[in-house]
Amino acid sequence: xxxxxxxxxxxxxVSLVGSHTSSQHASSPPQPAxxxxxxxxxxxxFPWSRLRLPRYIIPLHYDLHLHPNLTSLSFTGSxxxxxxxxxxxxxxxxxxxxxxxxxxxxLDQNLTHLSDKVLPVLHHPSHEQIGIFSPRVxxxxxxxxxxxxFGAELAKGFYGFYKSTYRTSTGETRTLASTHFEPTSAxxxxxxxxxxxxxxxxxVRIKRNPELISLSNMxxxxxxxxxxxxxxxxxxxxxxxxxxxxxxxxxxxxxVTATTSSGVQVSIYASPEKWQQTSYALEVAVKMxxxxxxxxxxxxxxxxxxxxxxxxxxxxxxxxWGLTTYRExxxxxxxxxxxxxxxxxxxxxxxxxxxxxWFGNLVTMEWWNDIWLNEGFARYMEYISVEATYPDLKVEExxxxxxxxxxxxxxxxxxxxxxxxAENPTQxxxxxxxxSYDKGACVLHMLRHFLTDDVFxxxxxxxxxxYSYKNALNQDLWDSLANTCSEEDFISGKHCYSSSQASKxxxxxxxxxxxxxxxxxxxxxxxxxxxxxxxxxxxxxxLRQDRFLRTVLPSDPLWSSLQKGFLWHIPLTYKxxxxxxxxxxxxxxxxxxxxxxEEVSWVKVNTDMTxxxxxxxxxxxxxxxxKLLRQNHTALSYKDRTQLIHNAFQLVTAGHLSLDKGLDLIxxxxxxxxxxxxxxxxxxxxxxxxxxxxxxxxxxxxxxxMHILRFFRAVIDQQTWSDGGSVSERRLRSELxxxxxxxxxxxxxxxxxxSFKHWLQSKGTLNLPTDVANTVFSVGAQEDRGWASxxxxxxxxxxxxxxxxxxxxxxxxRDANKLHRLLELGLEGKVIRSQDLSSLMFMVARNPQGxxxxxxxxxxxxxxxxxxxxxxxxxxxxxxIGTTGHFSSPEELAEVQLFFESIKEQASQLRATRxxxxxxxxxxxxxxxxLETLRNWLNQQM
Ligand code: BES
Ligand code: ZN
Numbered sequence: 001x002x003x004x005x006x007x008x009x010x011x012x013x014v015s016l017v018g019s020h021t022s023s024q025h026a027s028s029p030p031q032p033a034x035x036x037x038x039x040x041x042x043x044x045x046f047p048w049s050r051l052r053l054p055r056y057i058i059p060l061h062y063d064l065h066l067h068p069n070l071t072s073l074s075f076t077g078s079x080x081x082x083x084x085x086x087x088x089x090x091x092x093x094x095x096x097x098x099x100x101x102x103x104x105x106x107l108d109q110n111l112t113h114l115s116d117k118v119l120p121v122l123h124h125p126s127h128e129q130i131g132i133f134s135p136r137v138x139x140x141x142x143x144x145x146x147x148x149x150f151g152a153e154l155a156k157g158f159y160g161f162y163k164s165t166y167r168t169s170t171g172e173t174r175t176l177a178s179t180h181f182e183p184t185s186a187x188x189x190x191x192x193x194x195x196x197x198x199x200x201x202x203x204v205r206i207k208r209n210p211e212l213i214s215l216s217n218m219x220x221x222x223x224x225x226x227x228x229x230x231x232x233x234x235x236x237x238x239x240x241x242x243x244x245x246x247x248x249x250x251x252x253x254x255x256v257t258a259t260t261s262s263g264v265q266v267s268i269y270a271s272p273e274k275w276q277q278t279s280y281a282l283e284v285a286v287k288m289x290x291x292x293x294x295x296x297x298x299x300x301x302x303x304x305x306x307x308x309x310x311x312x313x314x315x316x317x318x319x320x321w322g323l324t325t326y327r328e329x330x331x332x333x334x335x336x337x338x339x340x341x342x343x344x345x346x347x348x349x350x351x352x353x354x355x356x357x358w359f360g361n362l363v364t365m366e367w368w369n370d371i372w373l374n375e376g377f378a379r380y381m382e383y384i385s386v387e388a389t390y391p392d393l394k395v396e397e398x399x400x401x402x403x404x405x406x407x408x409x410x411x412x413x414x415x416x417x418x419x420x421x422a423e424n425p426t427q428x429x430x431x432x433x434x435x436s437y438d439k440g441a442c443v444l445h446m447l448r449h450f451l452t453d454d455v456f457x458x459x460x461x462x463x464x465x466x467y468s469y470k471n472a473l474n475q476d477l478w479d480s481l482a483n484t485c486s487e488e489d490f491i492s493g494k495h496c497y498s499s500s501q502a503s504k505x506x507x508x509x510x511x512x513x514x515x516x517x518x519x520x521x522x523x524x525x526x527x528x529x530x531x532x533x534x535x536x537x538x539x540x541x542x543l544r545q546d547r548f549l550r551t552v553l554p555s556d557p558l559w560s561s562l563q564k565g566f567l568w569h570i571p572l573t574y575k576x577x578x579x580x581x582x583x584x585x586x587x588x589x590x591x592x593x594x595x596x597x598e599e600v601s602w603v604k605v606n607t608d609m610t611x612x613x614x615x616x617x618x619x620x621x622x623x624x625x626x627k628l629l630r631q632n633h634t635a636l637s638y639k640d641r642t643q644l645i646h647n648a649f650q651l652v653t654a655g656h657l658s659l660d661k662g663l664d665l666i667x668x669x670x671x672x673x674x675x676x677x678x679x680x681x682x683x684x685x686x687x688x689x690x691x692x693x694x695x696x697x698x699x700x701x702x703x704x705x706m707h708i709l710r711f712f713r714a715v716i717d718q719q720t721w722s723d724g725g726s727v728s729e730r731r732l733r734s735e736l737x738x739x740x741x742x743x744x745x746x747x748x749x750x751x752x753x754x755s756f757k758h759w760l761q762s763k764g765t766l767n768l769p770t771d772v773a774n775t776v777f778s779v780g781a782q783e784d785r786g787w788a789s790x791x792x793x794x795x796x797x798x799x800x801x802x803x804x805x806x807x808x809x810x811x812x813x814r815d816a817n818k819l820h821r822l823l824e825l826g827l828e829g830k831v832i833r834s835q836d837l838s839s840l841m842f843m844v845a846r847n848p849q850g851x852x853x854x855x856x857x858x859x860x861x862x863x864x865x866x867x868x869x870x871x872x873x874x875x876x877x878x879x880x881i882g883t884t885g886h887f888s889s890p891e892e893l894a895e896v897q898l899f900f901e902s903i904k905e906q907a908s909q910l911r912a913t914r915x916x917x918x919x920x921x922x923x924x925x926x927x928x929x930x931l932e933t934l935r936n937w938l939n940q941q942m
Contacts, residue, residue, distance in 0.1 A: 044120060044122060044133055045122075046122050046123075046124045046129075046131055047091045047093065047122075047131050047133075048091070048093040048124070048127075048129065048131060050127075051127055051423050051424055052195065052423070053093055053094065053095070053129070053193055053195060053198075054087075054089075054093060055086075056085065056086040056087035056089065056140075057083050057084070057085055057086070057089070057092055057093075057094075057138075057193075058083065058084040058086065058193075058198065059081050059082070059083055059084075059094075059192070059193045059198050059200045060082045060083065060084055060143070060200055060201070061081070061082040061200055061201045061202075061203070061237075062079055062080070062081050062082075062190075062192065062200055062201070062202045062203070063079065063080040063081075063082075063203050063205075064077065064078075064079045064190055064202060064203065064204045064205070065077055065078045065079070065205045065206075065207075066161075066189075066190075066204070066205070066206050066207070066248065067206070067207035067230075068154065068161065068177045068206070068207075068208075068250050070175045070176070070177060070209075070212070070250065073153060073154045073163055073175070074151065074152065074153045074154060075151060075152060075154060075161060075177070075189075076149075076150070076151040077149070077150055077151065077189075077190055078147065078148065078149045078150070079147070079148050079150070079190045079191060079192070080145050080146070080147045081094075081145070081146045081147075081148075081191075081192070081193075081200075082143060082144070082145055082146075083143065083144050083145075083146055084143050085138045085139065085140060085141070085142055085143070085144060086140055086141070087140050088137050088138065088139055088140050089137065089138055090133055090134050090135070090136075090137055090138065091131050091132065091133055091134070092106070092131070092132045092134070092138070092146055093129055093130070093131045093132075094129065094130060094132075094146075094191055094192060094193050094194075095128050095129055095130075095184075095186075095187035095191065095192055095193065095194035096123075096128065096129070096130045096150070096187050096191040096192075097125075097128040097160075097185070097187045097188045098152055098155075098160070098188055099150040099151070099152050099187075099188070099190070099191060100150060100151050100152060101121045101130060101148060101149070101150050101191065102149045102150065102151065103118055103147075103148070103149040104118065104119045104121050104132045104146070104147065104148045104149075105118065105119060105146075105147045106119065106132070106134050106138070106144050106145065106146055106147070107144065107145040107147065108142070108144055108145075109142065109143050109144070111145065114134055114135075114136045114138075114144070115134065115135050115136060117135075119132050119133055119134060119135075120132070120133045121133075128184070128187055128194075128425070130191060132146065132148075148191045150190065150191060152188070154177050155188060157314075157868060157869070157870065158180055158312065158313065158314035158315075158835065158869075159180055159181075159185040159188060159314075159870065160179065160180070160181070160185045160186075160188025160189050161177060161178075161179050161188065161189040161248075162177070162178060162179070162180065162312075163175060163176075163177055163312075164176050164177070164178055164310055164311050164312035164313075165311065165312070166271045166311040168272075168273060169273055169798065174252060174271075176249065176250060176251035176252070176253075176310075176311075177249065177250045177251070178247075178248075178249045178250075178251070178308075178310045178325060179246070179247045179248055179249070179320075179325075180247075180313070180314070180315075180318055180325065181243065181244045181245070181246060181247070181320075182244040182245075182318060183244055183368055183371075183425070183428045183429060183431075183432075184244075184425040184428060184429075185244075186243040186244055186246055187243075189246075192243045193243065194243045194244070195242075195243075195367075196242040196243075196244060196364050196365060196366070196367065196368070196471065197242070197364070197366055197367065197471045198242070198243065199240045199241055199242055199364070199469060199470070199471070200240060200241070200243075201237050201238055201239070201240055201241075202217070202237070202238040202241070202246055203234075203235065203236075203237045203238070204216045204217070204218070204234075204235045204238075204246075204248060205232055205233065205234045205235070206232065206233050206235075206248055206250060207226050207230045207231070207232045208230065208231055208232075208233065208250050209229070209230065209231075210229065210230075210231055211252065212250055212251060212252055213250070213251065213252065213253065214233045214248065214249065214250045215247075215248065215249045215251075215269070215306055215308065215323055216233075216235045216246075216247060216248040216249075216322075216323060217235070217238050217241075217245070217246060217247055217248075217302070217320060217321050217322040217323050218235045218236040218237070218238050218302065218303075218304075218322060219235065219236055219265075219303055219304050220233045220234065220235055220236075221234055221235065221236045222234050236303075238321070238322075239301055239302065239321070239469065240469040241321055241361060241469075242364050245319070245320050245321045245360075245361055246320065247318075247320030247321075247323045247325065248323075249269075249308060249310070249323070249325075251269075251271075252271075252272065253269040253270055253271055253272065253275075253308065254269070254270065254271075254272045254275040255267040255268060255269045255270075255275070255278070255306075256268050256275060256278050256279065256282050257282075258282050258283075258286050259286075260286050260289045260290050260293070260300075261290050261293075262290075262293055262299055262300070263303075264289055264300055264302070264303065264304060264305055265303060265304040265305070266282065266285045266286050266289065266304070266305050266306075266307070267282075267304070267305075267306045267307070268281045268282045268285065268306075268307050268308075268309075268331065269306060269307070269308040269309070270308070270309045270328075270331070270332060271309070271311065273798055274309065274328070274332055274798060276334075277332035277333060277334045277799070278309075278331075278332065279333075280333035280343070280346065281307060281331050281332065281333060281346060281350060284346065284347050284350045284351075284389070284390075285305065285307055285350055285354065287389045287390075288350055288351055288354045288385055288389060289305060289354060291385050291388055291389050292354060292355065292357070292358060292381075292385065295384070295385070295388075295457065296358050296460075296461055296464055297461050298358065298362070298461070298464055298465065298468070300357060301362070302321065302322040304322060305322055305323075305324070305354070305357070306322065306323045306324070307324050307326060307331060307350065307353075308323065308324070308325055308326065308331075309326050309327070309328045309330075309331040309332050310325050310326065310327070310328075311328060311833075312833060312834070312835050313325065313326065313327040313328075313835055314835055314869070314873070314874075314875060315327070315874060316330050316349055317330045317331070317349050317352070317353050318353070319352075319353040319354075319356030319357065319360055319361060319378070321357060321361045324353040324354070326349065326353075327800075327835065328800035329342070329345070329346075329800045329801060329804055330345065330346060330349040331346060331349070331350070332346075332799075332800055332801070333346050333801075334799040334801050334802070336767045336770075336799070337767065337770060337773070337799040337801045337802040337805070338770060338799075338801040339723075339730075339734065339770040339771045339773065339774075339801070339805075340723070340727055340730040340731060340734070340770070340771055341731060341734065341771075342770070342801045343393075344386075344393050344395070344398075344727070347386050347389075347390055347393060347395075348382045348386055348395065351381065351382045351385040351386050351389075352378045352379065352381070352382045353378070354385075355377065355378045355381035355382065355385060356374060356378045358464055359373070359374055359377035359378055359381065359464075360373075360374035360375075360377075360378065362464060362468050362469065363463065363464055363467040363468060363470065363471075363472050364470075364471050364472070365471065365472060365473075366471040366472065366473050367422075368422045368428040368431055369419055369420060369421055369422050369431070370419050370473065370474060371431045371432065371436050372418045372419065372435070372436040372437075372439075372440035372524070373472060373474070373477065375432065375436045375437045375440060376418070376436055376437060376439070376440015376441050376443070376444055377440070377441075377444065377460075379402065379437045379438065379440060379441035380440070380441035380444045380445060382395070382441075383395055383396060383398075383399050383402075383441075383445075392726075392727060393727055394726075394727050394728055397675075397676050397728065399441075399445065400609055400639060400642055400643065400646070400676070402437075402438045402441050402442055403438070403441075403442040403445070403609060403612065404646055405434055405438045406434055406435070406438035406439035406441075406442045406529070406612070407529050407548075407612075407614060407646075407650065408434075409433075409434045409435070409915065410434075410435065410439055410527065410528055410529040411528070411529055411548045411549055411550045411614075411650065411654070412549075412550060412551060412915060412918035412919065412922065413549065413551065413552070413562065413914075413918060414911060414914035414915045414917070414918045415435065415527045415528060416435055416527050416911065417435070417524065417525050417526055417527045418435050418436065418439055418440055418443070418523070418524045418525075419474060419524050419525055420435075425872065426870075426871050426872035426909050426910075427872065427909075428872075429870065429871075429872035429873050429874075430872045430877065430910070430911055430912075432874055433874070433877070433911070435527075439612070442612050443520075443523045443524070443612055445610065445612075446523075446571060446610060446611050446612050447481070447520070449571075449573075449610040449611075450571045451481065455481075456481070459480050459481035459482070459483065460477075460480070460481070462480040462481075462483070463476065463477050463480035463481070466480060474520070474524055475517065478516050478517045478520055479517075481516060482514075482516040482517075514586075518569065519569035519571075519586075522567065522568040522569045523568065523612065526566065526568070528547045528548065528549075528566060529547075529548050529612060529613060529614060530545045530546070530547065530548060530566075530568045530570060530612075530613040530614070531545065531546050531547070531548035531613065531614045531615075531616055531656075532544070532545050532570065532572070532587070532605060532606075532613050532614070532615050532616070533545075533546070533615075533616045533618050534603065534605055534615060534616070534617055534618065534621065535618045535619050535621070536603070536619070536621070537593075538598065539595055539596060539597050539598045540593045540594065540595055540596065541574075541593060541594045541596050541603055542591070542592075542593050543572070543587060543591065543592040543593060543594065544590065544591045544592075545567070545568060545570060545587065545590055545591075545613075546563055546566075546590075547562065547563050547566040548613075548614045548650075548654065549562060549654065550650065550653045550654045550922050551654075551918055551921050551922045551925060553654070553655045553656075567588075567589075567590060568587075568613070569586060569587070569588045570586070570587040570588075570611060570613055571584065571586055571611055572584065572585045572586070572587050572605065572606070572611065573585075573605070573606060573607040573610060573611060574594075574596075574603050574604060574605040574606070574607060575603070575604050575607050575636075575640075576596060576600040576601075576602065576603045576604075577600060577601050577602050577635065578596075578597065578599060578600045582607045583596075601624075602624055602625070602628050604625075604636055604640055604644075605617075606643065607637075607640065608637055608639040608640060608643075609639055609640075609642075609643040614647050614650055614651070615647055616647070616651055616656055616657070622648065622657060622661050622665065623661075625644055625665065626661070626664050626665045626667070626668070629641065629644070629665065629668035630667065630668045630671075633668050633671060633672065638674040638676050638677055639676070641672070641674070641677040642676050642677045642680045644665065645665065645666055645677060645680045645681050645684065646680055646684075648661070648662045648665050648666075649662050649684045652930065653922060653925075653926055655925070655929055658933060659929075659930040659933040659934055659937065660933055660936075660937045662684070663937055666681040666684065666685075669681045669711070669712075670711065670714070674728075675728045675729070675731060675732040676728075678715070678732065679731075679732065679735055682708075682712065682735065682736070682739065685704070685707075685708050686708075686739060688704065688934070689701070689704055689705065689708065689743075690846065690886065691886060691888050691923060691926070691927075692704060692934075693848045694848045694851055694886050694888070695888065695889070695927075697931070699935075700931070700934060700935050700938065703935075703938040703939070703941075703942065704934070704938060705743045705744070706942075707938055707941055708739070708743060709740065709743055709745050712736065712740075715732075715736065716736055716737070716740050716745065716748070717747075719732075719733045719736055719737055720733070721737070721751060721755065721769060721772050722769045722772075723769045723770055723771055730771050731771075733771055733772070734771040734772060734774070734775075737752075737772055737775045738774055738775045738778070741775050741778065741779050742778075742812075748775075749779055752772075752775055752776045752778075752779035752780070753779055753780070755768060755772075755776045756776050756777070756779060756780030756786060759776065759780070760780070760785075760786065760789055764789065764792075764793045770801075773802075773805050774805045774808055774809065777790060777805055777806055777808070777809030778808065778809040778812035780809065781809040781810055781812055781813050782812070782813065782814065784815075787810065787813055787815075787818055790806050790809055790810055791806075791810060791831075793806060794806045794807060794810070794831070794832075795831055804836075807822075807832070807836065807839075807840060807843070808843055810822055811840065811843035811844050811846070811847060811850065812847060813847075813849075814847075814849050815849070816849050816850070816853060819844050819847065819849060819850040819853055820853055820857075822840060822844065823840065823841065823844060823853070823854070823857045826840045826841070827861060827864065834868060837865075837868075837875075837879075838869070838875040838876075838878050838879050838882070839878075841854050841857065841858070841879055841882060841883055842854075842878060842879075842882035842883070844857075845882055845883045845885070845886060846886070851883070851886045851887075854882075854883045855883045855884065855887075855896075857883075858879060858880070858883050858899075859899055862903060865879060866906065871906055871909060871910065872909070872910065876910070876912065877910070877911070877912035877915075878912075880910070880912040880913060880915075880916050881912055881915055881916050881919065884896050884916040884919065884920055885916075885919055885920075886923075887920045887923060888920070888923035888924055888926065888927050889924065889927070890924055892920060893917070893920045893921060893924055896916060896917060896920055897917065900913045900916075900917070
């Protein structure tokens, strides 16, 4: 046995030769100050050259002790990890990042030390790993305890065990410490096997001052005195889970609590003066947990669920098991200042994070390449759960936008398959993008429609049961959905029951030979979105599928190479004027045809956009749609109308349809009463406007502005400046008035100025109608005095909802100096928190007076930005994409390229740089193709 151990060891040495391991770090590990180099370690070199840990040491249980000190802003800790050794070895390799390791020992099952000396610890910083050397071989089949003592500063950013602060109404600054681990930052808080498939149980103990509280995944089982006036909270042992879901917080927050039907204690925590804003979240969380318990038919397994609003939080929220963490705007609802959109957002975020308690926490993807199994599902469950628990919010009206967002990025060449390789932390962080979230959700929506709600639900319940406390691959999901039972399943009779319904329904599409895996692989393993082109030929509908690309036309020499090999199994649906039925057809070849009959006058493909594909109606097909909408638009559902508008303008951008045809199509909108197609049409025009107003095209800009205002005059005039009405009405009002004022509509400006004057006179105490506050503030921000008052209110407001409205308004100023000041404040991170910098930059870039400013700011402060947010984070991606998104000239394209060249090493690791270039390229082409058409079209309208 010992011999085998030595062999394993020597093999590791061999594998090191010529590897990119930084042998400098490996052979001379940085020693904590005052520590002696452990005997013998000088001759050792790091035993492991891969990014992923060896699979033959399995962590079973972590006993974790932590003592954060909120005054010195540091923490110390110790961890005892029970490991199961499955190969003889002298080494334990695990993750650790930025931790000072002061001591490592290994004990056997009887808690006897394997060595009487402190063990050598080698560091491999670029892989964020440490290796602990045991002079005695750890034997295969045995269990050991690995004990490590460590310490570090509380992190300054938003990952690991990090510091956050808030200010009380008396001006006092208070500190708290919180964690964010996903995807790879648990290793910043304690040494661990930081990969999603190393699931283990965790017992956490935290030392704290008596006036503070501590929270972790599980409830406290006891609190004991720990000397030095400290208390130690001991939390119950957790269920088996991945390291990225561990969480702890030490703070002075207050909470409200309620209980679900099945007895789970739900609490909402917020800083003491904000606890009045917690009641809505409490109601939502209780309802959602009850809903998921029933929908998944699996009880939430922990005795409690805490939801906490952390003042400094980089993303939107995080699903740590039993202790979900949120940005304040994602959790706190203030009846006086939160708008209907804020309310909807909070509801969806809670729905999302609680969905993860099953999708992600109970069943976890095997590796980060399939993070869509977490995020795509959680995004999709937002819609299912909010629809069921808060039907008045009409959440289904937004689902199309999730799909549109997915199509938007998937129709650029820079896109990626939903499931794509990711190894290092920078690559892994970039997996949290539109492909995983939005395309994931949209493809699941397609699948649910294909299989029917009931079969889909039963399939995912089967998947959740079968892989509970385990990890899953895509194939496991397809098998569960298709009800392909393994022999073992049949024998146990537990998780797999025969349902002929899935196949019965599939017959509707595919006849007898449905291969769900083959079908789903075309959506998950292949990037891009199909364009289905339909043509009428007598009684037939001819179909062709291509990859839809917005930057490349068929005439482009690149076209054929970019199309090569792409093929999808598309569950097509269509409706005609001949009947009310939804027809189905599974298209698995590049061209195909369907018999629809001679008598049919129109065919609308992709009913309610339940399929993830764009449709092009060739040979006068779009003219027919335009006519239909003008004559009888309610013959189509609001979703169908919205999708037609979306598809038409996508095709315009791609060069398949001329702009005037698109503009003609939305001509019917003066008859439209549904807010979703109205907003879609408005949004398309607004998108052009935002681009054109940043170019020196004064005449076109003015005419487009006049056209939009004239065209939507009646519906703008119908709006009241209040919070009354249904959710849809409120949302439409908010969008319309914001656009009208942005377009300098005199009645809108007048009304907003009046309201702002009253608000100023009240010294900010008057509560404006929440849905129009944005607009009122942004008009008020045009005057120096208004801007200064808003900045002052921003600084003292205790409502995150209010602050985000004001920050938006401040970025609407036309004074470049003010915009610059905002960016500087964001960089400084005091008045404007760092967490808000990326959205601040996005908003400044939206402003014609700010878009160059924002870009120059990125170039000037690039290193600082990367350091603060980490390469690969969503913040860095949105900074890159958000500050270049409005560029549309070849000169601007060249400038962006030049900057990316100058940061080549980083740029090459970032997908966002390619997305940004694709985007600008797309805008450049849009101008080349459409500017004259738009000019002429507008002239005709005058
Ligand atoms: N698991 C994520 C949090 C996360 C995001 C971790 C990025 C690591 C990298 C969480 O469930 C999530 O998806 N949060 C969203 C908000 C949510 C409502 C869509 C986010 O933070 O953007
Ligand atoms: Zn999520």
